[in-house]
Amino acid sequence: MSNAEEEAKALVDLGRSVMERAIEGGADVAEAGVHSGSHLSVKVRMSEPELVEEAGSRALGLRVMVGQRVASTYTSDLSEAGQRTLIEDALELARLSESDEFAGPPDPSELSSPTQWADLDTFDEGVSEISADEALSRAQHGERAAFDFDPRITNSEGASFTRARGVSALVTSGGFAGSDYGTYASLVVNPVADDEGGKKRSGYHWSASRHYADLEDSQAVGEEAARRTIAQLGAKKLPTQELPVIFDKDAARSILGLFAGCVLGSSIWRKSSYLVDRVGTRVASDLVDIVDDPLLPRAPGSRAFDGEGLLCRRNVVVEGGVLKTYLMDTYSARKLGQTSTGSASRSPAGGISPSTSNLILKANAQSRDELIAETKHGLYVTSMMGFGFNAVTGDFSRGASGFLIQNGELSDPVSEVTISLNLDQLLQRIDAVADDLDQRTAIASPTFRVSSMTLAGS
C-alpha cells in the first residue's frame, strides 16, 4: 500500500468516527469530509531565492441534517476539543435552520462503490519528492530563459514553482465511503519590459500538470513568457468600432468560464442565469460542442465520484449549438424536477453545489493561423480584464488587450479597449473554431472567432 493510500485510509476512519458521533448526537443525516495536503512553493526573482514555503495542513468539514434542516461546520483544529465543537456547532446550527423540502442526501441506490471508480492517474509520487533546491533551480532556469530570450526583458516579477499533494475522504451516513488523492506541479514565469512613456509591460506564461514528467520544460515556459511580454510593447488604443474578434485559447477559456457558471443547476433554479428555460434551444452556433468530462486521465478537473458519492460521468452540455442539459447535484436536480448529472462538488467547509469538472469546447480542424489569415480586419484578444459580466442577462463587457489583425496578419499591439456583446449572441456568432485545444486547465477551449463585437476605445 502506498503512503497516499494509507493516509486515505486514516482519513476515511477519522471521517467515519465524526459522522457516527454526529448521528449519535441527534443528526438524521451526517456527512464528513476530511482533507490533508502538503505543498512546497518557491519563488525566485532576478535569480535570487525570494521565498521558500513548506507546510502541511489538515481539515475536517461536517454537514448534518436534523429532519430537513441543514447546517455545516469546518475546523482545522483536529484535537478532541476541536472535533467536539465541530459536531456540537453543527447540531446547534441545524436546529436554527428551517426545514427545506428539497434538502436530503441522494437515494442510497444511486451511490457508487470502489469497483466502479475509474483510475484517473491523477497521482504521481515523483511530485512529492521534488526538493526545494530542485524547485528553485527550475524557477531560476525559467526566469533566466526569459531574460536570455530578448534584451528588452529588463525586469521581473519573478518565477514560481509549486508542488502540491492532496488526499481527501468522504464518509456519509447514507453508506458512502470513498477517498481520492492527487498531485500537482506548476511553473510560472512573469517577466517585465519597459515601454514608452514610463509604462511597463508585464506578461507571463505557465505550465501545470498532475505528473512531473508532463510539466513543460522550464526553458520553453520562460521563452514563451518573454515572447508574450515583448509582444505588448507599444500597445495603443483603437478607435471605437464594430469588428470581428478572435479569442486566443486563454481568452476563449475565460469566455467559456462565464458560460460554465450559467449552466449550473444552482444558477438556473435561482434564476441567476440567462440560460433559464433554454434546454433544447440554440445557445451557440452549430460549430460549438461543449462537454463536461470528469473521466479524462491526468486532467486537472478529473474525479471518479462526485461530492455526494455518485459515479461521475461524461455529460454533453452543448451539441451542435443546442443546449442539452444543465449540470446538477441532487438538490438542484430536485428543484428542477430532474435527476443529478453526478456534478456535485463539496467544499471543504461542507457546502454542496454543482460544478464543472473538465469543461471542454471541442476543437475543430482549422489551425489558429488559418483563422487569422482569413480575417481581413479584426481584433485578436490574448487577455481580458475586469468583471463585466451579468449572469442574469448575459450582458458582457470587459477590458481587452491583444493585436489588431490587418489583411490576415497580426499587426499592432492593442490595449485599453473594451469589447462588449451579450454572451448569448457572442456564442451564436462564433463562425470559426481552431484545433489548438490543450488540457492545462479544467475549463479549456481552442481559439475561436466571433463574427462581430463592439470595441470601445478612443
Add this chain to the structure above:
Amino acid sequence: MTGRYHAPFAEHGSHAVDADIADRLLRIALEKGGDYADLFFEYSVSGSYVYDEQILKSARRAVSMGLGVRVMKGDATGYAYCEDFSFDAMKRAAKTAAQIAAGGQPLAPLAVSMRDAPNRYPVSVESLDVDGEAKKAILERADRAARASDSRVVRVDASFAESAREVLIANSLGHMARDRQPLIRFGIHVIAEDAGNRQSGSSGGGGRMGLEYFDGQTPEWHAEQAVKQALVMLDAREAPAGEMDVVLAPGDSGILLHEAVGHGLEADFNRKKTSNYSGRVGEEVASALCTVVDDASLEGSRGSINVDDEGQLPTRSVLIEDGVLKGYMQDRHSADFFGTTPDGHGRRQSFRSHPMPRMTNTMLLGGQDAPEDIIRSVSRGVYAKKFGGGQVDIANGDFVFSLTEGYLIEDGKVTAPLKGVNLIGNGPDAMRNVVMLGHDFEVSDGIWTCGKEGQSVPVGVGCPTIKIASMTVGGTQVAGG
C-alpha cells in the same frame, strides 16, 4: 472574558503563549543565521447564514487556527506553518522556516515585550456571541421588506456573515502585539422580472462592529436599495461606447481609486521597480485637487486594524498630497529596502500566508464643489453610482471597472439608466484628469474585499463626487453610427 470562542494561545487559553515561549521559538527560527524572524499566531472563527426562498436555508460555522513562522535573510523569506499549538509542532515549523538561511551564524532575538495598541473597534457584544435567532430575524426582515415592496420582485436572498480573528505577533526585534478583529457583512440580492425581462439588484454593508450596525442601516433600508436598483435596471438601455466625461458618485467609487492608484503605491511593486509609480516620489502624479490617504484608524470601518499582521501599529499614511506623490505603503521587507520604518501595511490573509504591503481604508479626500454643479457641468457623459468590481495591471496602471448601476448624463442632468457599463482607463491618466471634486466625502459601507497574489483581505474605500474628464466607456452603442 465573556464569549464562546477564544484563541488557545491567548492569556488563559489551553496553549497560552507568553514572552518566554515566543523567545524560544524565535531562537530556533534564527539558529541557521536568519536576520529577522516573526511568529504569527492566528485563531479565526466565522459564521454565515443564508436566507433564501423565505427560509433560513443554511447556517455555517468554521474555525481555523495555526502559527505561521517567517525567517528573512536579505531579500529571501523562509515560511512554514502548523495547525496545532503543541511545542513540538511549532518547533518543527520554526526549523523548516529557518532553512532559508542555511550556513549563517545564529543571531539572538531581542527580549520581547507587549506593545499597547489602540482600540478602533470597541464592540460591546460580538455578533458571534449573539443568539442565532437574532440574525435570522434580521434576514427575515430584509426578505419581507423586499417582497412587499414591489410585485415585480420574483426572488430574494439575504445573507449575513460574521467573524472574529484573534492574532498574536512576536518578532526578533522584541515587539509583541495582539489584536482581536471582529467583522460583519450583510447582503441582499433580488431579482425583478417584467414582461420577460429579468434584472438583479443588490445592497450590503457592515464593518468591524456588532449587530448595532442595523440600528443605523436597517435591513429594510438595504432591501429598498436592492429593489430600487433591480427596477431601475429593468428600464436600462444599452450604454454608449467611446470617450466621454465620467462623474463618480461619492463613497463606493473609492474602489476605482483603490485599484487605479492604491495598488501601484504598495511598496513591494516599487521595491521591485515593477510599478508605474516606481521612483516618482516628489513628482506630480495627479491633478492638484487630489489628496489620497490610507487610514487604518477609522472607527468600525471594514478596512481598519489596530495592529498589522507584522505587529506594527498603523495610523494614517498620506500617499498623494495636492497631486504630489508623498510615499508608498510599506511592510517590513520594503521598509528595510527603502531605509524607512514599516508603517503598518503588512497584512496577510491568514497564518498560511506571508505578509505583503496592503491597503486598509483608502480615500480620496473631499474638495470644494457642490455635487449638483459637477453634474450640471457635463453635457454628455456617464454617472457611475455602484461598482461591481475592478482590476488593475500594476505594471502600467491600466484598469477596468464594471458598474452595477450607472446612468447617462445629458445636458447637465442624470437621465436614463444604462446596462453593462465598463470604465476603462489608466490610473495616472485618470488622476490627472480629475477636474472637479465634491464637498460630499463619504466612506463606503463595508463590503469590499481586496485580492492580491491569491490573498484576500477586507478593505474600506471612500471619496467625494468626482468628475473625470474623458474616460473610455465600454458600452455597445457606437456613437454617430
